[in-house]
Each structure stands twice: as structure tokens, then as C-alpha cells.
Amino acid sequence: MAYIKSVDSVFEIIAEPNRRAILSLLVSSQQSVGEIERQLRMPQPTVSKHLRVLREAGFVEATVDAQRRLYRLRPEPLQEIDAWLAPFRQFWSAHVDALEHYLDRIDPTKEDQSKPTKKKTRRRRRGSNRERDIGETK
Amino acid sequence: MAYIKSVDSVFEIIAEPNRRAILSLLVSSQQSVGEIERQLRMPQPTVSKHLRVLREAGFVEATVDAQRRLYRLRPEPLQEIDAWLAPFRQFWSAHVDALEHYLDRIDPTKEDQSKPTKKKTRRRRRGSNRERDIGETK
DNA sequence: GAATTATATACCTTGACAAGCATATTCCAA
DNA sequence: TTGGAATATGCTTGTCAAGGTATATAATTC
Numbered sequence: 001m002a003y004i005k006s007v008d009s010v011f012e013i014i015a016e017p018n019r020r021a022i023l024s025l026l027v028s029s030q031q032s033v034g035e036i037e038r039q040l041r042m043p044q045p046t047v048s049k050h051l052r053v054l055r056e057a058g059f060v061e062a063t064v065d066a067q068r069r070l071y072r073l074r075p076e077p078l079q080e081i082d083a084w085l086a087p088f089r090q091f092w093s094a095h096v097d098a099l100e101h102y103l104d105r106i107d108p109t110k111e112d113q114s115k116p117t118k119k120k121t122r123r124r125r126r127g128s129n130r131e132r133d134i135g136e137t138k
Numbered sequence: 139m140a141y142i143k144s145v146d147s148v149f150e151i152i153a154e155p156n157r158r159a160i161l162s163l164l165v166s167s168q169q170s171v172g173e174i175e176r177q178l179r180m181p182q183p184t185v186s187k188h189l190r191v192l193r194e195a196g197f198v199e200a201t202v203d204a205q206r207r208l209y210r211l212r213p214e215p216l217q218e219i220d221a222w223l224a225p226f227r228q229f230w231s232a233h234v235d236a237l238e239h240y241l242d243r244i245d246p247t248k249e250d251q252s253k254p255t256k257k258k259t260r261r262r263r264r265g266s267n268r269e270r271d272i273g274e275t276k
Numbered sequence: 277g278a279a280t281t282a283t284a285t286a287c288c289t290t291g292a293c294a295a296g297c298a299t300a301t302t303c304c305a306a
Numbered sequence: 307t308t309g310g311a312a313t314a315t316g317c318t319t320g321t322c323a324a325g326g327t328a329t330a331t332a333a334t335t336c
Binding site for chain 3: 032033034044045047048049051052066067068069
Binding site: 154183184187188205 | 295297298302303304
């Protein structure tokens with residue numbers, strides 16, 4: 001009775017820190033709920049709930065052993081994440097090379113630079129070169 | 139003035155579908171807010187807000203060009219995700235091999251595989267061997 | 277069968293966050 | 307300087323998910 005919505009994407013699943021912890025724990029070997037509970041020091045209902053989410057999303061599967069449930073990883077959802085990452089990998093290998101090329105289109109003092117003699121007159125498209133960096137607003 | 143909390147992990151950032159869309163869009167090349175807005179068909183404030191989150195998390199950086207902001211990817215946070223995934227990759231390469239070994243510890247009627255002469259004899263604390271699979275409750 | 281262990285689930289409360297809408301800000305052009 | 311384009315931000319609201327606590331279910335042992 002937990003239909004109507006579940007969770008759309010694998011990304012929402014691994015957004016939760018406790019769930020990531022559980023997954024990491026299961027990499028080495030399968031574990032019972034109690035074992036997870038003890039190693040991660042989290043309340044049993046919390047563990048069970050997260051396991052349920054992980055199970056319904058296909059990240060883990062369980063085996064019944066008496067009163068125990070042995071949970072283990074399933075590869076597919078994680079592979080899905082890996083696949084999403086693929087295009088970006090291409091990007092960041094190219095990025096090191098591209099960096100120098102960017103640098104001379106951008107003010108080299110970057111990161112914090114005092115605006116360089118504020119000139120105006122360019123427009124985007126065509127000759128533009130007046131591109132300043134925006135700092136993190138953190 | 140948007141400190142005190144930001145977001146802890148890169149995973150929470152990419153949990154949001156629109157943000158993933160923006161990132162994917164930026165893989166090919168940098169884009170202005172308006173371009174993103176049009177291509178993804180989302181309201182401008184929505185785009186700006188997501189860009190802000192992405193920027194503060196280091197996923198993107200921006201360059202000012204007149205009234206435009208040109209956003210482009212930064213590799214680090216995505217690499218962080220990639221790094222988290224690493225241990226699991228090892229797991230799923232091993233998984234294909236391990237599969238057959240698992241199959242005879244588990245009830246063979248499940249899923250569909252041709253069970254290889256179901257043998258038993260493993261345990262887990264005392265005599266029990268009754269390990270059943272748990273179905274998705276979806 | 278009673279007590280105990282292991283796990284799941286129900287209910288409730290609270291906090292986070294995304295969207296919508298309006299508005300502020302900045303830069304440009306005429 | 308007025309208007310318009312591009313982008314950012316403030317405020318409000320609804321939704322959803324996570325945690326806490328209690329309890330249900332199931333298997334085990336005595």
C-alpha cells in the first residue's frame with residue numbers, strides 16, 4: 001500500500017545521507033537490519049524505512065532468514081546514475097585543456113578581481129570580451 | 139545573505155530534476171539564463187533560483203556579459219559524485235560473476251533464471267536455511 | 277503458550293524546499 | 307531619461323519526506 005508516487009528518480013533516493021550510508025555499508029557484504037542498525041547507530045524504524053525505500057527503488061533486495069532480513073545491493077540503479085554521469089565525464093576531461101583557452105577570454109585576475117577599467121561598448125555575440133566572473137554568494 | 143545552511147551534499151543538488159536538466163544542457167556549451175529558460179520551458183525565476191543553488195554548490199559558474207549571465211559547468215562537484223560511485227563500480231563488475239554463486243543460496247524459482255541444481259547447506263547461526271526472497275512492495 | 281528477538285508499519289509533527297507571483301536591480305538603447 | 311530587456315530576489319503557500327514513538331507481525335526458544 002505504498003504506491004501512488006513512490007519516488008521518481010534514483011537521484012532522490014541517494015540524496016538522503018542515511019541511505020547512502022546504508023548502500024556504502026552493503027558494498028562489502030550483505031547485512032541484516034540489526035547489523036546495519038548497530039553499525040550506523042540509527043534507530044531500527046529508521047533503518048527499516050530507508051531499506052524499504054531502497055528496496056522499492058531497486059537498490060537493494062532482501063532475503064529472509066528466520067526473523068532476519070539479509071539485505072544486499074543490486075547494481076542497476078547505481079549503474080543508472082553512472083550512466084547519467086557519462087556525458088559529464090567527457091566534459092571534465094576536456095576541461096583541463098579548455099581552461100587555458102578560457103583564461104584569455106576572461107580577466108586573468110579572476111576570483112576576486114577589481115573590475116578592470118570598466119569599459120563599455122561590446123555586446124554579446126560578436127566581439128564580446130567584457131565578461132566578469134560572478135562570485136559564489138555563499 | 140544566503141549562508142547558514144546552503145546544502146550539505148552534492149547529492150541533494152542533483153536530486154532536483156530541473157537542476158539536472160540545466161546541468162545536462164550546459165554540457166554542450168555555456169548558456170545564458172534566457173537560453174536555458176527557453177530551451178527548458180521553465181519560468182525565469184525558477185531558472186534563476188536553480189542556477190543560484192547550482193552556483194553556490196559549485197556546479198556552475200557565471201560570467202557577466204552586459205545584462206546577460208553566461209553559465210557554464212564546473213567539474214568538481216560532479217567528480218565528487220563520480221568518486222562516491224567508485225566503490226560500487228567494483229561491486230557491479232564482480233556482481234555478474236557472483237550471481238551464479240548467489241543463485242544456489244536463494245530460492246531458484248524466483249525471477250526467472252535456470253537454477254543450477256539447487257544445493258543447500260549454508261547457514262547462519264544454527265541450522266536455519268530458510269531464506270526466501272522478498273518482493274518489491276511497490 | 278509465554279517471553280523474546282527481529283523487523284515492519286502506522287500515525288503525527290516538523291522542517292525543507294520548490295513553485296508562483298510580484299518586484300527589485302542592472303544594463304542597454306533611443 | 308525613459309523604456310525595455312535580462313536576471314535576481316522576496317514572500318507566501320502547498321507538498322512531501324524524515325524522524326520519533328508506539329505498536330503490529332513473525333519466527334524462535336523455553
